[in-house]
Amino acid sequence: GESVGLHLPTLSVQEGDNSIINCAYSNSASDYFIWYKQESGKGPQFIIDIRSNMDKRQGQRVTVLLNKTVKHLSLQIAATQPGDSAVYFCAETQGFQKLVFGTGTRLLVSP
Amino acid sequence: DAGVTQSPTHLIKTRGQHVTLRCSPISGHKSVSWYQQVLGQGPQFIFQYYEKEERGRGNFPDRFSARQFPNYSSELNVNALLLGDSALYLCASPGGRSTDTQYFGPGTRLTVL
Numbered sequence: 001g002e003s004v005g006l007h008l009p010t011l012s013v014q015e016g017d018n019s020i021i022n023c024a025y026s027n028s029a030s031d032y033f034i035w036y037k038q039e040s041g042k043g044p045q046f047i048i049d050i051r052s053n054m055d056k057r058q059g060q061r062v063t064v065l066l067n068k069t070v071k072h073l074s075l076q077i078a079a080t081q082p083g084d085s086a087v088y089f090c091a092e093t094q095g096f097q098k099l100v101f102g103t104g105t106r107l108l109v110s111p
Numbered sequence: 112d113a114g115v116t117q118s119p120t121h122l123i124k125t126r127g128q129h130v131t132l133r134c135s136p137i138s139g140h141k142s143v144s145w146y147q148q149v150l151g152q153g154p155q156f157i158f159q160y161y162e163k164e165e166r167g168r169g170n171f172p173d174r175f176s177a178r179q180f181p182n183y184s185s186e187l188n189v190n191a192l193l194l195g196d197s198a199l200y201l202c203a204s205p206g207g208r209s210t211d212t213q214y215f216g217p218g219t220r221l222t223v224l
Contacts, residue, residue, distance in 0.1 A: 032211045043115075043201050043215035044154065089153050093211055097142060098167050099203075101153030 012108045019077040021105045023090035028071060030092040034099070035064060035075045037086045044089060047075070077107075085109045113138065115216035117202050123222045128192050132219045135184040136204030142166075143185040144213065145177060146201040154201055160185055189221075197223045 013019050025033070031052040036044035048059045050066050050073075057064050063076040073090050087104040094100050116135045124130050136143050142161045146154035159167035160179040179185045189196055199220050203213040 034212065036215075041220075043199075043218045046212065046214055049212060091153075096161070096166050097144060097159055097205070097211065097213060098156050098169075099144075099146075099154070099213055100156070103151070103153050 009103070010106045010108065012110065013080050015080060015082060015109055015111050017080050019075075019080045019084070019107060019109075021075045021077075021088050021090075021107065023073040023075075023102060025071050025073065025090070025092050027092060027094060027100075028068070030094060032093040033064070033066065033073055034091045034093075035062075035073075036089045036091060036101075037084075038089065038104070039086045047088075080107075080109050082109045082111055114206070115202055115204050115214055117200075117216040117219050119219060120217070121220045121222075123224065124192050125224050126192055126194060128223075129188065129190045130192060130221060132187045132189075132200050132202075132221070133184065134187070134202030134216060135182075136202075137206040137214060140204045140206060140210075141183050142205055142210065143179060143183065144203045145185070145187045146203065146215075147171070148199040148201055148218070150198070157187070192223045194223050197221060 034049045035047040038044045048064050050057045050064045061078045065074045087106050089101050089104045091099040091101045118133045144159040145157040148154040156169040158177045163179045174190045177187045199218040201218045202216045206214040
């Protein structure tokens with residue numbers, strides 16, 4: 001089928017901790033994946049992407065890991081800050097620019 | 112440069128009415144995609160337009176339609192509104208060097224009473 005799921009609906013961390021958000025995808029043919037951050041009442045904001053020919057990509061405080069063997073993505077956020085509190089979605093590209101999203105993980109950061 | 116723009120921000124309609132939502136892609140890009148996001152769920156793909164032609168359609172009824180204009184802006188139309196059409200409607204366009212990367216607008220919050 002075409003679904004992108006997330007293992008944990010809510011993740012609570014302390015400020016300064018590292019956060020790991022996980023995602024499973026079902027389409028082994030997908031070759032491009034994006035992580036988005038969505039704050040309440042706003043549109044999804046691009047965080048980082050990765051292609052299937054890579055297994056790791058790093059950005060500013062964020063790292064995405066891709067395990068094609070088990071069809072698993074993860075987003076790691078270093079030194080999590082209260083401003084990181086939001087819902088995080090992974091999405092896979094299927095066809096020409098069509099994104100398939102999961103239901104999201106809510107990240108709560110306590111000061 | 113402006114990002115993806117959408118209007119209106121909020122809209123309240125009653126069942127049976129129709130609605131038109133508008134979107135402009137990031138300047139210089141010819142593709143627009145529409146998504147519906149029901150509260151508590153991820154966005155669901157509705158349509159994708161490129162150079163004024165429909166390139167993809169999600170699993171939505173014929174009450175949903177869209178079009179793209181010569182300036183690449185787009186309209187999403189929904190007829191015979193149902194309560195279940197209440198959602199955040201998102202528009203996305205490419206914006207970087209890769210056309211695979213989709214950037215979203217702020218969305219239009221539609222409430223059907």
